[in-house]
Amino acid sequence: MPLNLDALSDATRRTILALLAVEGELCVCELEAALDLIQPVVSRQLAVLRDAGWVDGRREGRRMFYRLTEMPHWAGLIIRGYAEGGVPDAILGAARDRLQRFEGRPVRLQAAS
Numbered sequence: 001m002p003l004n005l006d007a008l009s010d011a012t013r014r015t016i017l018a019l020l021a022v023e024g025e026l027c028v029c030e031l032e033a034a035l036d037l038i039q040p041v042v043s044r045q046l047a048v049l050r051d052a053g054w055v056d057g058r059r060e061g062r063r064m065f066y067r068l069t070e071m072p073h074w075a076g077l078i079i080r081g082y083a084e085g086g087v088p089d090a091i092l093g094a095a096r097d098r099l100q101r102f103e104g105r106p107v108r109l110q111a112a113s
Contacts, residue, residue: 004040007052012037013045017054017068018082018092022098025067033102034095060109
């Protein structure tokens with residue numbers, strides 16, 4: 001599936017992509033904590049990214065875990081750019097701090113592939 005660049009127009013979606021780039025796989029609850037958003041908002045943004053081809057999800061019990069899809073080199077450069085300053089450090093750094101303080105992080109039963 002070709003990647004849809006329109007999905008990158010939203011700051012929250014760019015932050016999600018940057019978080020996945022630096023953290024690897026995250027569940028919806030972890031993204032809620034990191035972004036300080038409610039579940040329906042996070043799930044909607046993830047659905048847009050999934051439909052656009054940027055993320056894949058896998059279910060483990062009741063939880064959904066998301067990670068970046070395999071993508072062309074040019075797309076990886078965009079995501080790396082978000083992680084390395086394209087998403088301001090005040091936003092990405094704060095999200096990572098909230099994620100580190102989140103006490104409800106799930107234990108993964110299956111290793112991310």
